[in-house]
Amino acid sequence: MRMLVDAVLEDLSTKEVFLFRVTCGSCGAEYGKKPLHFSKSETPPTSQSQQILYDALYEQELAQARRIAVRNAAEHMNYCPICKRLVCNQCFMICDELDMCRQCAADLKQQGNPVLVSFPEAT
Ligand SMILES: [Zn+2]
Numbered sequence: 001m002r003m004l005v006d007a008v009l010e011d012l013s014t015k016e017v018f019l020f021r022v023t024c025g026s027c028g029a030e031y032g033k034k035p036l037h038f039s040k041s042e043t044p045p046t047s048q049s050q051q052i053l054y055d056a057l058y059e060q061e062l063a064q065a066r067r068i069a070v071r072n073a074a075e076h077m078n079y080c081p082i083c084k085r086l087v088c089n090q091c092f093m094i095c096d097e098l099d100m101c102r103q104c105a106a107d108l109k110q111q112g113n114p115v116l117v118s119f120p121e122a123t
């Protein structure tokens with residue numbers, strides 16, 4: 001699941017902030033958008049060697065931030081085996097034979113319940 005999320009994860013990071021986004025293929029809801037600041041964003045490098053150091057540090061923190069974003073987003077996303085899209089918990093149905101997204105369930109006339117019901121009072 002995480003590998004799938006990683007493949008579609010959008011990198012919106014800047015020099016100061018690490019930011020990623022995964023969008024539900026069905027409803028368009030966005031997940032994983034929790035910005036993390038680069039630890040040196042407030043302290044500009046004062047020398048060439050420090051610049052190199054910061055660049056390496058940035059790469060490291062970017063990879064770390066990406067792992068966190070993937071982990072967070074994976075909790076909200078599901079892979080639909082029919083349409084091959086990643087959809088959020090509200091759009092993913094637990095069906096009798098095969099779990100799939102809401103749209104495919106409707107197309108294939110499958111009965112099921114969403115992983116997450118959008119209205120808390122209905123649970
Ligand atoms: Zn959705």
Ligand SMILES: [Zn+2]
Pocket residue numbers: 080081082083084085100101102103104105
């Ligand atoms: Zn589907």
